[in-house]
Amino acid sequence: MPAPWIFLIVLALAAAGYLAGRLRALAVVGGDIRRLHSLPGYYGWQAAMLAALPALLVMGLWLLIQPVVVESRVEGMIPEAAQGASLSLVMTDVRRVAEGLDLAVSTGVMSAAEATGLSADGTIRATLGKLGVALGSGVTPEVLAAAKALRTAEATGRGAMAAVVLVLALAGVAYALWRIRAEYRARNVVEAGVRGLLLLASTIAILTTAGIVLSMLFETRHFFAQYPWWKFFFGATWSPNFRGGSDLGILPLLWGTLYISFIALVVSVPIGLFAAVYMSEYAGRKFRMVAKPAIEILAGIPTIVYGLFALITVGPLLRDYFAQPLGLGASGSSVMTAGLVMGVMLIPFVSSLSDDIINAVPQSLRDGSLGLGATRSETIRQVVLPAALPGIVGAVLLAASRAIGETMIVVLGAGAAAKLDLNPFEAMTTVTVKIVSQLTGDTDFAAPETLVAFALGLTLFVLTLGLNVLALWIVRRYREQYE
Amino acid sequence: MNDMRLEERIVQNDKIKIDAQDVQVFYGDNHAIKDVSVAIEDKTVTAFIGPSGCGKSTFLRCLNRMNDTVAGCRVEGRITLDGEDIYDKRVDPVQLRARVGMVFQKPNPFPKSIYDNVAYGPKIHGLVRGKAEMDEVVESALKRAALWKEVKDRLQAPGTGLSGGQQQRLCIARAIATAPEVLLMDEPASALDPIATAQIEELIDELRTRFAVVIVTHSMQQAARVSQKTAFFHLGNLVEYGETGQIFTTPRDPRTESYITGRIG
Numbered sequence A: 001m002p003a004p005w006i007f008l009i010v011l012a013l014a015a016a017g018y019l020a021g022r023l024r025a026l027a028v029v030g031g032d033i034r035r036l037h038s039l040p041g042y043y044g045w046q047a048a049m050l051a052a053l054p055a056l057l058v059m060g061l062w063l064l065i066q067p068v069v070v071e072s073r074v075e076g077m078i079p080e081a082a083q084g085a086s087l088s089l090v091m092t093d094v095r096r097v098a099e100g101l102d103l104a105v106s107t108g109v110m111s112a113a114e115a116t117g118l119s120a121d122g123t124i125r126a127t128l129g130k131l132g133v134a135l136g137s138g139v140t141p142e143v144l145a146a147a148k149a150l151r152t153a154e155a156t157g158r159g160a161m162a163a164v165v166l167v168l169a170l171a172g173v174a175y176a177l178w179r180i181r182a183e184y185r186a187r188n189v190v191e192a193g194v195r196g197l198l199l200l201a202s203t204i205a206i207l208t209t210a211g212i213v214l215s216m217l218f219e220t221r222h223f224f225a226q227y228p229w230w231k232f233f234f235g236a237t238w239s240p241n242f243r244g245g246s247d248l249g250i251l252p253l254l255w256g257t258l259y260i261s262f263i264a265l266v267v268s269v270p271i272g273l274f275a276a277v278y279m280s281e282y283a284g285r286k287f288r289m290v291a292k293p294a295i296e297i298l299a300g301i302p303t304i305v306y307g308l309f310a311l312i313t314v315g316p317l318l319r320d321y322f323a324q325p326l327g328l329g330a331s332g333s334s335v336m337t338a339g340l341v342m343g344v345m346l347i348p349f350v351s352s353l354s355d356d357i358i359n360a361v362p363q364s365l366r367d368g369s370l371g372l373g374a375t376r377s378e379t380i381r382q383v384v385l386p387a388a389l390p391g392i393v394g395a396v397l398l399a400a401s402r403a404i405g406e407t408m409i410v411v412l413g414a415g416a417a418a419k420l421d422l423n424p425f426e427a428m429t430t431v432t433v434k435i436v437s438q439l440t441g442d443t444d445f446a447a448p449e450t451l452v453a454f455a456l457g458l459t460l461f462v463l464t465l466g467l468n469v470l471a472l473w474i475v476r477r478y479r480e481q482y483e
Numbered sequence B: 001m002n003d004m005r006l007e008e009r010i011v012q013n014d015k016i017k018i019d020a021q022d023v024q025v026f027y028g029d030n031h032a033i034k035d036v037s038v039a040i041e042d043k044t045v046t047a048f049i050g051p052s053g054c055g056k057s058t059f060l061r062c063l064n065r066m067n068d069t070v071a072g073c074r075v076e077g078r079i080t081l082d083g084e085d086i087y088d089k090r091v092d093p094v095q096l097r098a099r100v101g102m103v104f105q106k107p108n109p110f111p112k113s114i115y116d117n118v119a120y121g122p123k124i125h126g127l128v129r130g131k132a133e134m135d136e137v138v139e140s141a142l143k144r145a146a147l148w149k150e151v152k153d154r155l156q157a158p159g160t161g162l163s164g165g166q167q168q169r170l171c172i173a174r175a176i177a178t179a180p181e182v183l184l185m186d187e188p189a190s191a192l193d194p195i196a197t198a199q200i201e202e203l204i205d206e207l208r209t210r211f212a213v214v215i216v217t218h219s220m221q222q223a224a225r226v227s228q229k230t231a232f233f234h235l236g237n238l239v240e241y242g243e244t245g246q247i248f249t250t251p252r253d254p255r256t257e258s259y260i261t262g263r264i265g
Ligand SMILES: Nc1ncnc2c1ncn2[C@@H]1O[C@H](COP(=O)(O)OP(=O)(O)OP(=O)(O)O)[C@@H](O)[C@H]1O
Pocket: B027, B030, B032, B051, B052, B053, B054, B055, B056, B057, B058, B059, B070, B105
C-alpha cells in the first residue's frame, strides 16, 4: 500500500475517532453535557489525536529510516570485485534497475512474477530502455541480484509499515474511547497534545539546521583528510586544478567577501538609517504611506536583476569615469561595483528594520526631551537613537550576514577572480561564488577541489551564524529594556 | 512718592505670567477644551483639579506647545507668556519649552545614566561651563527633588533602573536643572509615597519663590496644601478659578462643590 493511501486512511480513522469520541462522551453522561469535565468536542479531539499522532509519527520515522537500513543491507551483498570504480556508482545502477523493474511492473510490461524471476541476460537493458529508464552499462548478475533484493526488502518494509501504522491508529482510537468517563479531563489532554504538536514543529526547524551542519561537517572532514587544514585557512592563493596540485587557500576569498560586504555596509547603513529616521521622525503620514512601500520594493527585486544592473550599468560607469581616469585599472567588474549595488540592495533591510525599532521607542521619551526644550534632531541624536541603538546594531548585523551570503551580485559585478588586493577597482570574488563554481560542471565528489566547497560553506555558515547570534542577542537585550 | 513705589511692588508681585484667552483644543473632531481663559500669576502655585479625562493634561500641554507634537491636535485662542503670544509664528517652540518646563504624568527617564538625565537640559542649552559646575547643578537639582540621598552613590547607573517614584523625582530634577521660568507638573506625586510626596510639596513651595508653578493633581489635600490658586475643570470647561482657600471653602459653582466633596469624579 503506498504511503499517501496510508496517510489518508489514518486521517479517516482520526475523523471517525472524533465522531465516536464525541458520541461516546455524550452517551456516558446520557446527553447531559454539564456533567462532563470538558465540552464533548474535546473528547472527540483527544480520540482523533491519539489515532493520528503516534501513527503518523511512526510513519514519518519509518519513511526516513527504511531506505538507509535497506541500502546498507543491499550494499553488503555486492562483492568487492564488482565494486570496480566505486561502491556509490554501483549502487546508483542498482537503484536504477530496481526503479525500472517497479515501473515495468506497474505499467504492465512485466508481471510481478516475471520481475522476480528475471535473469541477467542482455534483454533487461533494452526492456527498461523502452520504458525510459536508461542504464549506462549492461546489467551484471550481481547488480540484478542486488536490485531484486532491494525490491523485496522495500516491499516487505512497506508492508510492515502499513500494518504497524494502521494497527497503531486503531489502537489509538480504541484506547481513547475506552478512557472516556464523565470526569476524564479531555480538555487538558488536548492542551498537552497541541503543545506537543507545536513543539514538534519547532524541533523540525532546529533538527534541519543540525542536519545541515552535520552533513557539512561530514564532507568537510573528507576534505581535510585530503588537504591540510592550515593550507586551507592560511593559504593566500586560490587556484584549483582538477588534475591535482591545487592551492586552496581561503584567504583571498574571505578577503573578497569581507571587502565587498564592507563597501555594501558603508553604502547601506547610513542611507538606510537616515531614511528610517526621516520616515519615522519627520515624514508626514502621506509621504510615509507612499515612500515606505516604495523603499521596500527594493527588497523584492531578485538579486540576479541587481547583478545585471551591476554588470551593464554600474560596472562600465565606474570603469570609465573613475577607475580609468584615476589609473586604477580597466576592469569592468570590481569590488566597488558589487559593493555599491549590494549596498543598494541592503538599504531596505536596514531602513525597514531600523524604522520599526525607532518607532518602538516610546513617545514619552521624545516628549520628555522636547519638553526640556531640545530640538527634534537633538532629541533624535541624544535620546531616540541611543535608545534604539542595540536594535539598530542588530539590523546592521543581519544586513551584514545577508551581504556575506550574497552570490549573484558578486558573480556579475565583481567577477570570479580570487585575488588579495586593496584596489577597490580590481575584480575579486567571494566564498559563495567559489562554492558555486567548484560544484558546477562535471564534478567528482572525492576530489579535494570539489570537497573544498563544503569547507567553504561551513566557514561561511559559522561566520553568518555568529553574526546572527550576535544580532539576536543584541536585539533581545534591547527588548528587555522597555517591557 | 512712597505710596507710588509700594503700589508698583504689589503690581510686580501679582504679575500675570501666562495669560490664556478663549482657548479651544480639538483632537480631530473631539472638542477637548472649550473656551478656557486663565491668567496664571508669576511666583504662584496654581493647581488644576477635575475628574479624569476633563482636559487638565491637555490644557497644561497647550502652555508649552507640547500639543504641537500630537498629530491631529489643533489649538485655538490666544496664550501669552510675559505678554508675548506663544502661538505666534515668530516664536520658536523649542525656545519656549526651555522657558516653560514640564514634568509628565508618567515618569519618562531617558535610557541614560542618572547623571546624564539631569545634565541633559543644561547641556543642550549650554547653561554651564565645565564639569565641576555641571556636577554642582546635578547635585543641587537632585537634592531639591529629594533624590540625592538615594542615588548619590550610583550616579552612573541607568535612570530606567530606578523605582517608579524615584524615576518621577528624577524627571522633576531633570526639569528644574534646566532652570525654567514656569514649571508645569502633571500629577508629579501620583506615584510617590507620603514621605517623597511631602518632600516634593516642599520643593514646589520653594520653587514658588523663583517661578510660576502649575500643578495638576487628583488630591484635594495636595491642592489645598501647595497652591495659592486653583482651577476646576469639568468636561473640557473651566468651571471655576480663584483663590485656593475660596474654592475649597466657598465654591461658587455647585459642580465644584460636588467634586471637592467627592460626589462627582
Ligand atoms: N493624544 C490624544 N489624542 C486624542 N484624544 C486625546 C489625546 N489626549 C487626550 N485626548 C482626549 O482629550 C480629553 C482630555 O484628556 P486629558 O488627558 O487632558 O485628561 P486629564 O484631565 O489629564 O485626565 P487624567 O486625570 O486621567 O489624566 C479626553 O477625552 C481624551 O480622550
